[in-house]
Every structure is written in structure tokens, then in C-alpha cells.
Amino acid sequence: MISLKEKRWIxxxxxxxxxxxxxLIVILSGRSPLIMFATFIKAGxxxxxxxxxxxxxxxxxxxxxxxxxxxxxxxxxxxxxRTGLFNIGAExxxxxxxxxxxxxxxxxxxxxxxxxxTICVLAGCLAGALWGLIPGLLKARFNVHEVVVGIMLNYxxxxxxxxxxxxxxxxxxTRTENVPVSATLNVDFLRQLTNNSRLHLGFIxxxxxxxLFWLIIEKTSFGYQLRATGFNKEGARFAGIKVxxxxxxxxxxxxxxxxxxxxxxxxxxxxxxxxxxAFDNVGFDGxxxxxxxxxxxxxxxxxxxxxGLMKVAQPALQIASIxxxxxxxxxxxxxxxxxxxxxxxxxRNKIRDWFKKARGQK
Amino acid sequence: xxxxxxxxxxxxxxxxPIIICALGGLLSERSGITNxxxxxxxxxxxFVSAALLFYLEKVPxxxxxxxxxVAVLAxxxxxxxxxxxxxxxxxxxxxxxxxxxxxxxMLSVALCIYISQILFGHQRTDTFTxxxxxxxxxxxxxxxxxxxxxxxxGINPTIYVAVVLxxxxxxxxxxxxxxxxxxxxxxxxxxxxxxxxxxxxxxxIAVLASGFxxxxxxxxxxLTTDTQFTASSIHGMGFISxxxxxxxxxxxxxxxxxxxxxxFAQQLGVYANMIPLLNQLPSEFFHAIPYVITxxxxxxxxxxxxxxxxxxxxxxxxxx
Numbered sequence: 169m170i171s172l173k174e175k176r177w178i179x180x181x182x183x184x185x186x187x188x189x190x191x192l193i194v195i196l197s198g199r200s201p202l203i204m205f206a207t208f209i210k211a212g213x214x215x216x217x218x219x220x221x222x223x224x225x226x227x228x229x230x231x232x233x234x235x236x237x238x239x240x241x242x243x244x245x246x247x248x249x250r251t252g253l254f255n256i257g258a259e260x261x262x263x264x265x266x267x268x269x270x271x272x273x274x275x276x277x278x279x280x281x282x283x284x285x286t287i288c289v290l291a292g293c294l295a296g297a298l299w300g301l302i303p304g305l306l307k308a309r310f311n312v313h314e315v316v317v318g319i320m321l322n323y324x325x326x327x328x329x330x331x332x333x334x335x336x337x338x339x340x341x342t343r344t345e346n347v348p349v350s351a352t353l354n355v356d357f358l359r360q361l362t363n364n365s366r367l368h369l370g371f372i373x374x375x376x377x378x379x380l381f382w383l384i385i386e387k388t389s390f391g392y393q394l395r396a397t398g399f400n401k402e403g404a405r406f407a408g409i410k411v412x413x414x415x416x417x418x419x420x421x422x423x424x425x426x427x428x429x430x431x432x433x434x435x436x437x438x439x440x441x442x443x444x445x446a447f448d449n450v451g452f453d454g455x456x457x458x459x460x461x462x463x464x465x466x467x468x469x470x471x472x473x474x475x476g477l478m479k480v481a482q483p484a485l486q487i488a489s490i491x492x493x494x495x496x497x498x499x500x501x502x503x504x505x506x507x508x509x510x511x512x513x514x515x516r517n518k519i520r521d522w523f524k525k526a527r528g529q530k
Numbered sequence: 531x532x533x534x535x536x537x538x539x540x541x542x543x544x545x546x547p548i549i550i551c552a553l554g555g556l557l558s559e560r561s562g563i564t565n566x567x568x569x570x571x572x573x574x575x576x577f578v579s580a581a582l583l584f585y586l587e588k589v590p591x592x593x594x595x596x597x598x599x600v601a602v603l604a605x606x607x608x609x610x611x612x613x614x615x616x617x618x619x620x621x622x623x624x625x626x627x628x629x630x631x632x633x634x635x636m637l638s639v640a641l642c643i644y645i646s647q648i649l650f651g652h653q654r655t656d657t658f659t660x661x662x663x664x665x666x667x668x669x670x671x672x673x674x675x676x677x678x679x680x681x682x683x684g685i686n687p688t689i690y691v692a693v694v695l696x697x698x699x700x701x702x703x704x705x706x707x708x709x710x711x712x713x714x715x716x717x718x719x720x721x722x723x724x725x726x727x728x729x730x731x732x733x734x735i736a737v738l739a740s741g742f743x744x745x746x747x748x749x750x751x752x753l754t755t756d757t758q759f760t761a762s763s764i765h766g767m768g769f770i771s772x773x774x775x776x777x778x779x780x781x782x783x784x785x786x787x788x789x790x791x792x793x794f795a796q797q798l799g800v801y802a803n804m805i806p807l808l809n810q811l812p813s814e815f816f817h818a819i820p821y822v823i824t825x826x827x828x829x830x831x832x833x834x835x836x837x838x839x840x841x842x843x844x845x846x847x848x849x850x
Contacts, residue, residue, distance in 0.1 A: 193644070197644075197648045198648075254628055254629075256566075256628070256632065302825075306825070306828070306829060310828075310829050310832035310833075311832060312825075312828045312829060312832050313828075313842075315564075315566070315628055316772070316776065316824075316828060317825055317828065319566075319769050319772070320769075320773060320821040320822070320824050320825050321821070321825070323766055323769065323817075323818065323821045324818050324821045324822055324825075327814040327815075327817045327818040328814065328818065330814050331812045331814040331815070334812070445762060445765070446761070446762050446765060449636070452632065452635075452636060455629070455632055456633075456636075459629060491643070491644045491647035491648065493639075493640040493641070493643045493644040493647065494640075494644060495640075496636060496637075496639070496640035497637065497640045497641055497644060499636065499640075500633050500634075500636035500637035500640060501633075501637065503629065503632070503633040503636070504615070504619065504630065504633040504634070504637065506629075507619055507625040507626055507629040507630045507633055508619055508623050508625055508630075509625075510623045510624050510625065511622075511623040514623075
């Protein structure tokens with residue numbers, strides 16, 4: 169078994185090892201790792217070291233825009249994981265949230281941006297929660313594994329959403345018209361502040377969501393019941409916790425977080441709905457965020473920023489003639505390494521023993 | 531009826547990789563390892579075969595036919611190599627199988643496109659020109675009345691490969707000593723271990739075999755339906771295979787039936803506008819069919835234990 173104390177530093181080691189592996193891959197393919205790291209720094213802070221430290225606030229804005237939905241995906245996976253559920257269906261819940269938010273944007277006529285956008289965001293949360301309700305109910309009622317149902321629902325969501333978008337005012341076959349400005353989260357103030365980035369008011373929603381996540385999980389008896397279920401389902405049932413009901417609630421709340429992520433994506437980042445042929449992988453990035461973040465509020469925040477960086481830096485990497493997929497390679501290697509925690513601890517102990525022996529011989 | 535007949539070759543062509551990949555999943559899951567990574571394994575197989583075929587076509591003698599099948603074999607070994615990562619993570623180091631699988635799926639596309647960028651300079655492989663084409667007429671079998679023209683004329687040979695593999699996998703899993711051990715590892719590994727079965731060894735073989743079949747499926751997929759490898763070459767076929775495995779109740783012939791059914795559903799999306807009544811339905815409906823049906827099947831099967839009992843659980847020899 170791996171102790172809790174060890175569990176805490178495994179993500180750090182995984183991140184370092186993942187970056188080292190990524191660096192090696194870049195070197196092996198004949199590209200410069202220095203440019204890669206300079207690009208990561210530029211994408212994260214807006215400071216371009218290769219151009220004498222010039223600062224561009226637009227990059228910081230884009231960094232945050234990319235991070236927000238991924239972070240919500242992370243909160244969704246984390247919330248379910250604390251209850252012992254693997255919400256691989258977050259991708260579908262994000263899509264459901266996105267389409268509901270856009271639908272509310274088109275079909276609910278309100279001029280006030282605050283009221284309209286809030287309604288749209290809540291519609292997204294609701295749709296995500298309903299999409300999370302399906303695996304929850306099937307798990308509680310029929311004991312069907314939430315992972316398989318989640319995967320199948322991801323694709324069902326994608327095709328359903330594509331059809332729904334095509335029923336809305338279409339701009340081209342692949343996207344809807346822009347939703348009315350009152351539905352979006354965009355404000356000129358933030359745009360001017362960040363040199364015309366797509367930064368939107370969604371960061372307020374993200375902060376509220378982070379707070380709610382922490383409050384529910386750590387500070388309520390409901391959250392305590394969920395965690396108890398996650399630690400030991402039978403034990404929790406024996407202690408009088410309504411395990412099945414909590415499974416359903418947990419996946420619904422996880423779905424609401426993901427749905428919010430989808431709403432931020434459509435109302436904030438894009439401002440229109442997109443007919444997609446492949447996943448955006450926001451939900452799958454959420455898996456990475458949750459695992460590396462240890463499913464805690466603060467952990468998610470930092471891991472979300474890390475994976476957001478790996479994503480937002482990609483176009484700049486491509487321009488610097490480093491294939492942009494290196495960002496995804498590093499991300500997936502980090503997740504794989506976190507999954508390999510048993511091996512990490514094993515080899516750390518081996519190295520430690522070897523050092524001890526070497527010192528003892530002196 | 532005519533529309534149905536014209537749909538048949540296409541449906542079988544789509545079905546072949548689904549069936550083969552589902553067989554791979556079957557071996558892995560029957561041994562107790564949940565294989566979410568099928569999608570990634572197919573991706574790797576597709577990339578390896580497509581990239582190799584592009585180069586092979588320039589070698590004299592490999593231009594037609596032969597080069598394709600060499601590429602398919604290479605894709606299968608590529609998938610097997612990639613699945614060793616799953617074997618190491620899930621068996622040797624007792625990682626969570628779902629998480630490791632999800633990570634491998636992400637890694638596969640990123641890695642394949644990365645290498646494409648290095649080799650070809652863009653986010654896909656260069657195009658190959660040959661591919662696996664339909665056989666005009668199978669000798670002898672093609673002359674049988676009714677069945678001959680239907681199943682042995684103008685059909686892509688990949689489905690024959692799939693059917694042969696179904697029989698082989700069925701024989702291995704249900705008629706050999708190895709198969710019995712494999713299944714016992716998926717039902718109760720501790721009990722099998724107490725009888726001297728080397729659980730970890732059998733599971734490793736099963737996962738590698740599943741990588742081989744998954745890689746082959748990916749190769750057949752890209753060589754029959756595409757002219758190059760792109761990030762969307764596989765577009766969820768690995769997950770459809772997983773669905774076919776479940777819908778086929780973890781049985782080889784079940785996977786065959788489910789694969790053909792799902793292949794048909796995919797083709798219906800293309801042909802629906804020619805069929806009255808069905809042309810009222812959006813094409814998205816047909817794309818979603820396999821997934822929705824699998825969820826329904828899962829619910830219907832849930833009262834009976836059809837899947838391997840120990841699939842997805844981490845094997846701990848000390849556990850009782």
C-alpha cells in the first residue's frame with residue numbers, strides 16, 4: 169500500500185518525469201528543448217524570453233480562457249472520484265452543457281446580459297447534471313458500470329448535440345450563428361485589459377465552482393458521506409449512509425460541474441455552437457487534472473493551470489517548428505506516470521536503499 | 531432490397547475491423563484486464579500500417595497487394611508493442627486499468643501525429659495509393675448460387691480475415707486448456723492461482739494478443755476506408771468495438787454478429803436518404819445507434835452475470 173504522505177508528492181514527481189520524457193522526445197526528434205520551455209513560459213506568463221522579455225497580456229488572457237473549461241472538467245472528475253466513481257462521461261456532460269447554454273442563448277429573449285447569461289450558464293449546468301443522472305441511475309438501479317455507460321454517452325452526446333445545433337440558426341454547416349451578446353460572457357473591459365484576448369467573465373463562475381466544490385466535499389455532512397462511500401462502500405452502507413442515492417447525486421453534481429465547463433466553452437470561448445466530428449478532449453483533460461490534482465480543490469486549480477498551459481502553448485510550439493502534439497504527449501505521460509504510482513514508489517525505495525547501502529559501505 | 535444489397539459490401543468492410551478489435555478486447559477482458567485502450571491501440575496500428583505502406587509502395591514488388599498485407603502485419607505488431615505499456619502498467623505495477631487505458635488513448639493520437647509531423651512534415655501521413663480493395667470473385671465459392679454473388683463477389687477480403695479470426699479465438703478461448711485458464715483468470719484469479727495457474731503470465735499474453743488484434747483492426751480500418759492516417763482515422767471505432775464486445779455478451783460469435791450489426795448501422799447513415807421513412811431521420815441518429823443500443827444491452831444484461839467477474843479489478847495474490 170502507498171501511504172497518504174507518499175500520495176502527495178507522487179504528482180510532483182510525475183510532472184517532473186513527464187517533462188523530462190517530453191524533453192527527451194523533443195531532443196530525439198532534432199528540435200530544441202530550450203525553445204519548448206521558452207514557449208511554455210511565454211504562453212503562461214506572457215513574457216517572451218526569446219524576444220528580450222517583452223510582455224503581452226493577451227497571452228495571459230488566452231491561457232486563462234483555455235484553462236477554465238479544463239479545470240471544470242477536473243472538478244467534475246474529482247467530485248465523482250471522491251465518491252469512488254470514475255466519471256469518464258465528463259466529455260459528454262460538457263457537450264450537453266454547451267448545447268443547452270447555446271440553446272438558452274438563442275431561444276430565451278432577455279436583453280440584460282447579467283440575467284440572460286446567468287440563465288444560459290444554469291441551463292448548461294442543468295443539462296450536464298441530467299446527462300450525469302443517466303449513468304448514476306443505471307449504476308444505482310442496475311449496477312451497470314459507469315465507465316462503459318459514460319463512454320457510450322459521450323458519443324451519444326456528440327451526435328445529439330450536432331443534430332441539435334443544426335436545428336438552431338446556422339452560420340455554416342459546422343457552426344451556429346453567434347448567440348446574442350446578452351447570452352455571452354464577453355465584456356469589453358476584460359478584452360481591453362488583455363490586449364484583445366478572449367478572456368471572459370467565466371472566471372467568476374470558476375471561482376464560485378471551486379468554492380462550492382471545497383464547501384460540499386470538505387465541509388458538509390453530505391460531502392462526508394460521499395467521501396465515506398468512496399473509501400469503503402460497504403462500510404458506508406453499514407454506517408447507515410444511503411450509498412445508492414449518494415451515487416446518483418454525486419454523478420449529477422459532477423455532471424453540473426462539467427456542464428458549467430461546457431457553457432463556459434460555448435458562451436465564453438467561442439460565442440457560438442460548433443458541430444464537431446471529434447471530441448475537444450476537454451473532459452479527458454479533466455481526467456488528467458483530477459488525477460494530478462489529487463482530487464482536491466487546490467490540487468485541481470494548480471493541475472488545471474498546468475494542463476491548460478500544455479494546451480494553450482500548442483499553436484506557438486507549432487510556429488516554433490516543434491510539433492504541437494508534444495503538449496498532449498507530456499500531458500498523457502504525466503497521467504500514465506500517476507497511474508504508475510506503485511512503480512514510482514518502488515523505484516524510489518530501491519534508489520534510496522541503494523544510497524543507504526553505498527553510504528554504509530563507506 | 532436492392533439498396534440492402536448495395537449496402538452489404540460496405541457494411542461488411544466497416545464491420546471487419548470492429549469485429550477483430552472486439553476479439554482483442556474479448557481476450558483481454560476474459561483474462562480480467564479491462565481494455566479501454568483499444569481505441570489507442572487501433573490508432574497506433576493504423577498509423578504504423580499507413581506510414582509503412584507509403585514507404586513500401588516505392589519498393590518494387592510491394593506495389594500491389596503484398597505491400598498492404600505486410601503493412602497490416604506491421605500494424606498488428608505496432609499495436610502489440612503499444613499494448614505492452616498497458617500490460618506493464620496494469621499487470622506488473624497494478625495501476626488502475628481504466629486510468630492507464632485513458633492515458634494510453636490520449637498518448638496514442640498525440641504520439642502518432644507527432645511522429646507524422648517529424649516524418650512527413652504535416653499532421654497526417656502522406657497518402658498511399660493501393661489500399662486493400664474488393665475481390666471481384668472468390669474462386670469456387672463465388673459460383674454458389676444466391677450465396678455466391680451475395681457474399682463472395684465484390685466483397686472486401688477483410689471480413690473473411692475477421693470470420694477466420696472469430697473461429698480461431700472461439701477455439702482458443704473455449705476449446706483449449708489455455709483458454710480455460712484464461713477465462714478462470716477473468717473470473718476468479720485467486721482461485722486459479724491456488725491451482726497453479728500463472729495469472730500474471732496469462733494476463734500478459736492476453737493483453738499482448740489483444741494489442742495484436744487491435745493493431746490489425748486499426749490497420750485494416752485505415753487501409754480499407756482511407757488513403758492516409760489522420761487524427762480522425764479511427765474516430766471512436768475502438769469504443770464501438772468495446773460496445774460490440776459487450777453487445778455480443780463477451781462471446782466471439784456474439785462479437786461477430788454485433789460487429790456486422792454496427793457496421794450496418796454506420797452504413798445506414800450513408801444510405802438512409804435513399805430509403806423511404808428512414809430518410810426522415812437525421813444521419814446523427816444512425817451514428818448514435820451503436821452507443822445507445824449498448825447502454826440498453828448493458829441494462830438488459832445486468833440481471834445476469836455475462837461479463838467476466840474479475841475484469842477491471844487489480845490482481846493482488848494475497849487477497850482472498
